[in-house]
Amino acid sequence: MKNIFYLLVVFLVLFSCDSDDDVIIEPFVPFQPTAFTLQIPQYFADKLPAPVIPNDNPFTVEGIALGRKLFYDPILSGDSTQSCASCHNLENALTDNNLQFSIGIDGIEGSRNAMPIFNLAWNIEDKFFWDGRSIGLEGQAEQPVIDPVEMHNTWQNAVVDLKNSTEYQELFNKAFPEQTDIDTEITKELTTKAIAQFERTIISSNSKFDKFVNGEVSLTANELEGMSIFNDERGDCFHCHGVGNNNPLFTDNRFRNNGLDTVFSDIGLEMVTDNPQDKGKFKTPSLRNLIFTAPYMHDGRFATLDEVINHYSEGVVISPTIDSQMLFADQGGTQMTSIEKAQLKAFLLTLTDNEFTTNPAYQAP
Amino acid sequence: MKKIILLLIVSIFIFSCDNDDISQAFNPKLKFTFNWDGEPVNLSDFNDIKYTNENGEQLSITRLRYLISNISLVNSSSDGTLVKDFNLVDLTNQLGLGFTATTLLPITNYNAIKFTVGFNEEDNILEYPDLNIVNWNWNPNLGGGYHIMQYEGLFINSIAEEKPYAMHLGTRKVSAGVYEPNHFEITLNFEENTVLNSDSEIEIQMNIAEWFKNPNTWDLNVLSAPLMPVYEAQVMMHENGSTVFSVKVN
Numbered sequence: 069m070k071n072i073f074y075l076l077v078v079f080l081v082l083f084s085c086d087s088d089d090d091v092i093i094e095p096f097v098p099f100q101p102t103a104f105t106l107q108i109p110q111y112f113a114d115k116l117p118a119p120v121i122p123n124d125n126p127f128t129v130e131g132i133a134l135g136r137k138l139f140y141d142p143i144l145s146g147d148s149t150q151s152c153a154s155c156h157n158l159e160n161a162l163t164d165n166n167l168q169f170s171i172g173i174d175g176i177e178g179s180r181n182a183m184p185i186f187n188l189a190w191n192i193e194d195k196f197f198w199d200g201r202s203i204g205l206e207g208q209a210e211q212p213v214i215d216p217v218e219m220h221n222t223w224q225n226a227v228v229d230l231k232n233s234t235e236y237q238e239l240f241n242k243a244f245p246e247q248t249d250i251d252t253e254i255t256k257e258l259t260t261k262a263i264a265q266f267e268r269t270i271i272s273s274n275s276k277f278d279k280f281v282n283g284e285v286s287l288t289a290n291e292l293e294g295m296s297i298f299n300d301e302r303g304d305c306f307h308c309h310g311v312g313n314n315n316p317l318f319t320d321n322r323f324r325n326n327g328l329d330t331v332f333s334d335i336g337l338e339m340v341t342d343n344p345q346d347k348g349k350f351k352t353p354s355l356r357n358l359i360f361t362a363p364y365m366h367d368g369r370f371a372t373l374d375e376v377i378n379h380y381s382e383g384v385v386i387s388p389t390i391d392s393q394m395l396f397a398d399q400g401g402t403q404m405t406s407i408e409k410a411q412l413k414a415f416l417l418t419l420t421d422n423e424f425t426t427n428p429a430y431q432a433p
Numbered sequence: 434m435k436k437i438i439l440l441l442i443v444s445i446f447i448f449s450c451d452n453d454d455i456s457q458a459f460n461p462k463l464k465f466t467f468n469w470d471g472e473p474v475n476l477s478d479f480n481d482i483k484y485t486n487e488n489g490e491q492l493s494i495t496r497l498r499y500l501i502s503n504i505s506l507v508n509s510s511s512d513g514t515l516v517k518d519f520n521l522v523d524l525t526n527q528l529g530l531g532f533t534a535t536t537l538l539p540i541t542n543y544n545a546i547k548f549t550v551g552f553n554e555e556d557n558i559l560e561y562p563d564l565n566i567v568n569w570n571w572n573p574n575l576g577g578g579y580h581i582m583q584y585e586g587l588f589i590n591s592i593a594e595e596k597p598y599a600m601h602l603g604t605r606k607v608s609a610g611v612y613e614p615n616h617f618e619i620t621l622n623f624e625e626n627t628v629l630n631s632d633s634e635i636e637i638q639m640n641i642a643e644w645f646k647n648p649n650t651w652d653l654n655v656l657s658a659p660l661m662p663v664y665e666a667q668v669m670m671h672e673n674g675s676t677v678f679s680v681k682v683n
Contacts, residue, residue, distance in 0.1 A: 117562040192566060299572045301659040307583075311570040314560075320568045322526075345480060388480070392495040392585035392597055395658050 099245040101128035106189070109273040111281055112316055119189035121268065125206060125261045130243040133433065135266030137239065138259060140432040144226050145173050145219035152212065152263070155182045158430050161272070161357035161421075162186065168368035172217040179334065181368035184361055186272040186424065187354065193321045198350045198366040200323055201340045205264035210256060223256040230254045272356050272424040273316065280418065281313055287418060294415025297404070303380070303412050304402055307393040308352050318356055318419065323349040324391040327384035327401075328365060336366070347389045356419045373416060377409050457540050459631040461506060464531040464683075465522045467497065470642045476524060482587060482595075486645035490653045492588035492598070494641070498523040499582040499602075500569070501637075502552050506538060506629070507545040507620070514538060519552070521564060540630040543623055546637070546680055551581030551602070551616035575661055576604030576612030582670075584644065588653045598657040600644060602674070605667040615671050621680035634683040643677040644670065 104127040106119065121127065138144065139152045155170040156162040164170045164182035171177050180198055188196075194204055202208040212218045213226055230236045231254050240252045243262055252258070279285040287295070297303040299311055308326070309318050323337045325348040337346035350366045364370040370379065381404040384390075384397045396402045404412065424430075467474040469484050474494065482493040500521050505513035516534045523529050551557070557578035564570070564579055571578050581602040590596045605613040621637070629635070645651040649669045660666040 114560060115562060115565050117566055190566065296574055300574060301662065304659070306570070306572065307568060310565075310568045311573060313573065314565040314570040315568060317566070320566060392587070392599065395597055395599060398594075398596060 096249045098247050099242055101130045101243060101245065103127070104129045104132060104269075106269060109271065109278075111278060112190075112271075112273060115314055115316055116190055117192065119268065120192055120194055121189065122204065122206070125264060127265055127268070128243060130239070131262050131265040132269055134239045134243040135262035135264065136430075137433050138263050139266055143229050143233070143236075144213050144221060144259075146221040146225070147173050148229075149173050150219050153432065155212075155218070156185055158427075159360065159425050160184075161360040161425055162270070162430075163361045166362055168363050170218070172215070173220050174217070176217045178215075178217045180366050181363060183351075184354065184357060185267055186270050186356065187317055188270070189268040190317055191321045195321070195351070199336045199340050200351060205267050206257075206260045209260040209263040209267075226259070227254055227256060230259065270430055272421045274423040275356060275419045275421040277312060277415075277418040278316070278421070281316075288414070290411045290414045291418050292415075293408075294411035294413065297408050297412045298415055301395070302402060302404055302408055304393075304395055305355075305380070305412075308391070309355050312419075317354055319352045319354045321351060323351055324393075325349045325387065325389045326352075326380075327386065327390050327394045327397050328369070328379070330385050330387050332387075334367065345389060348387060349389060355416060357421055357424065358416055359420045360425060373413055374409070377404070377412055380404075381409060458537040459540050459629065459633075460536065461516050461534045461538060461629065462531070462631070462634045463504070463516070463520075463534070464634050464636045465520075465529070465639070466636055467524060467639050467641055470640060474524075474641060476527060479525075482589065484642070486588075486642060486653070487650050488645060488652050490588045490590070492586050492653070494584070494586045496525045496583055496585040497641070498525055499550070499584070499639070500552070500564075500579060501548040501550055501619075502556055502616075504546070504548040506543050507547060508541060508543045513547060516546075519556075519561070521567070521569065523567075538629070541628060543627055543629045545620050545622045546635055547618065547620040549616050549618055550674055550678075552579055553616055554614045557604070557614070557616070571603040572661060575606045578604055581616060584641070585658075588657065590657075591654050596653075596657055598653050599660060600670060601659075601661045602667065602670050603661065605664050606662060607664060615667055617671060617674055619675070619678050621678060623680065623682055627682055629682070636681045636683055638679045638681065639677050640679065641677070644673050647673060647676045649673055 106127060142148045142151045144151065150173045155164040157165050160166065162185035168181060169177040169179060170182050183198065188205060196202040196205065196208040202211060213221050213223060236254065237251055240254050240258060244252050244258050246252055276285060280287050298305045308324060310320060312318060323346065329348060332348040335347050337349040338344060358373055362371060364376050370376045379401070381401045384394055384401040386397050390397055479494050482491050484492050486492060498521060500519060502519035504516045504520065506516055507513055516536055517532065520532065521529045561579065569579050571580050582600060584600040586598055587595050588598050603615060605615050607613055649672055651669065651673070656663065656666045
C-alpha cells in the first residue's frame with residue numbers, strides 16, 4: 069500500500085512537471101527591431117561632434133520606416149488632408165513649395181516661413197523652430213499636429229485614428245515591441261519618437277562645395293572669391309554661419325538679430341525666454357540648398373538671394389538687440405560691390421545638393 | 434615573530450598605499466570670472482554702456498568668449514602637470530565657466546597655474562569638432578585655425594556716436610600667405626604655501642579693462658572694428674593680454 073501511495077506521488081509530480089513543460093513549450097519571443105547605424109559622411113565625422121541621439125529613442129530600421137510613413141501620411145491632420153510633407157517638400161529641401169507662409173487645413177495662413185529639415189541631428193542646442201520653443205525633435209513633432217493654423221488636430225484624435233488602422237498597429241508593434249504578447253499601445257510619445265528617428269536620418273552632404281572640400285571637384289575663380297568674401301570683412305558671414313570647411317552645417321543653431329527690423333511684429337526668441345534682450349532674435353539657419361528654399365528669413369520677406377545679399381550689404385537697420393557681429397550695421401551693411409555680390413552668390417549656390425532632394429530614402433514610402 | 438613583523442610591515446605598506454591613492458589625491462577645480470577693474474562683470478551687465486576705458490571712452494559689452502589651452506599646475510616636482518587640454522570660456526552663452534578636471538593630482542603645495550591663451554601653433558592646426566560647431570574658427574585667409582578671443586560691444590566715439598568695437602584675437606596676417614601666431618603664455622603664481630585639495634577652487638579672473646591699458650592705451654576711435662585683418666591691432670591686443678589675468682584660490 070505504502071509503495072502504491074509512493075508511486076502515486078511520483079506520478080503526480082511527473083504529471084505536474086509535464087503540464088509545466090506544456091506551458092513553456094512555445095515561449096513568447098518579443099520581436100527584436102533591427103538596430104540602425106547612421107551613415108555619417110566622413111567630412112561630417114571629422115569636423116563635427118557626434119549627432120544628438122536621445123538615449124530613450126535609439127534608431128531602429130522599423131522606427132525610421134514608421135516615422136517616414138507618418139511624415140508622409142495625412143492621417144495626423146484634423147481632416148486627413150495634410151501631412152508633414154505637405155509643408156516640407158523634399159524637392160524644396162523639405163520647405164513649403166516656395167510659399168512665404170504655409171496654409172493649414174482650414175485654409176488659414178501661418179506667420180512664419182517653413183523651415184528646411186536636414187542635418188538636424190547635429191543641432192546640439194536641441195532647440196527647434198525659428199524661436200527655439202521646442203526642445204528635441206520629439207518635442208517639435210508634437211506641435212504641427214495640434215497647431216490650429218497647421219494640421220489642426222488633437223493628439224487624442226490622431227491616436228484613435230492610428231489605433232483604428234491594423235497596418236499602423238502592426239508597424240508600432242514592430243518599431244516599439246512589447247515584452248509580452250500584447251499590442252503596443254499607440255501614443256503621442258511613440259508617434260513623435262518615430263517621426264524624430266526619420267528626421268534624424270536626413271542628411272545633406274553632397275553639394276559641389278562638399279565635393280570641393282573632399283578634393284573631388286574644384287570651384288571656379290568666382291566661387292572661390294565668393295568664399296573669401298563670405299569669410300572676410302567684405303561679407304562677414306562666417307561668424308554666424310560658420311567657416312564651411314570646418315563647420316559643414318553652415319550654422320551654429322544659435323539665435324540672433326541680423327538687423328532686419330527696428331520695430332518687431334514678431335519678437336522671436338523673446339516670446340520663449342520672456343527676456344527683452346532676446347527681442348527679434350531668430351534661429352540662424354543653414355545656408356545649404358538655398359536655391360530650393362526661397363523665400364528667405366523667418367517671415368519669408370526676401371523673395372530672392374539677391375535681396376538677401378542686398379540686405380547684408382546695404383539694408384541692415386539697428387535696434388537694441390542687433391547682434392554685435394553685424395559689424396557694419398552703423399553703415400547699413402558691408403557695402404559690397406556688384407561684382408562681390410555676384411561672387412558671394414556664386415559661392416552660396418555651390419551649397420546646392422541635388423542628390424539630397426532626390427534621395428529615395430527620404431521620399432514618400 | 435619574524436612573520437608577524439613582516440605582516441605588520443606589509444599591512445602598513447598597503448595602508449599607506451591606499452592613503453596615497455585616494456585621500457592624498459584630488460581633481461583640480463577651476464572657475465572663470467570676469468571683472469572691470471575689480472567690479473564683477475556678469476551676463477546681466479551686458480548691453481549697457483556703463484564702463485569707461487583707460488582712454489576715456491564709454492562702452493558696453495555684448496559678447497565675450499575666449500579660449501585657453503594646455504592648462505597645467507606647477508609645483509616643485511613638476512613645472513606643469515596637464516589639467517585640461519583646452520577650455521572655451523563663454524560668458525555670453527554661460528558655457529565653460531568652470532570645470533572639475535578628470536586628472537588626479539597629489540594633494541600638496543603648488544606654486545602656479547599656467548596656460549596658453551589661444552592654441553599654440555602645433556595645436557592650432559588640429560581639428561576640434563566642439564569648437565567648429567560653435568563657429569570658433571578663424572578666417573582661413575588670415576591664417577585659419579581658431580579664434581583666441583571674441584570680445585565685442587558698443588562705445589561712444591569722439592563725436593558722440595554709438596559705434597561697434599570687436600576685439601577679435603587670432604593669427605596675424607603679415608601679407609598674403611604669411612602669418613604669425615598670436616597666442617601667448619600666462620603663468621599665474623599662487624600665494625606662498627598654497628596647498629591644493631578637493632576643496633580648493635582655482636579662480637582665473639579676467640580684468641576686461643586691462644585689454645585697453647597695458648602697455649598700449651587703446652583708442653577705440655582709431656581701432657574698433659574690424660580688427661581681424663589689422664596686423665598692428667593684433668600685436669597690440671597680444672601685448673595688452675599679458676596683464677588681464679589673475680588668480681585666486683578659494
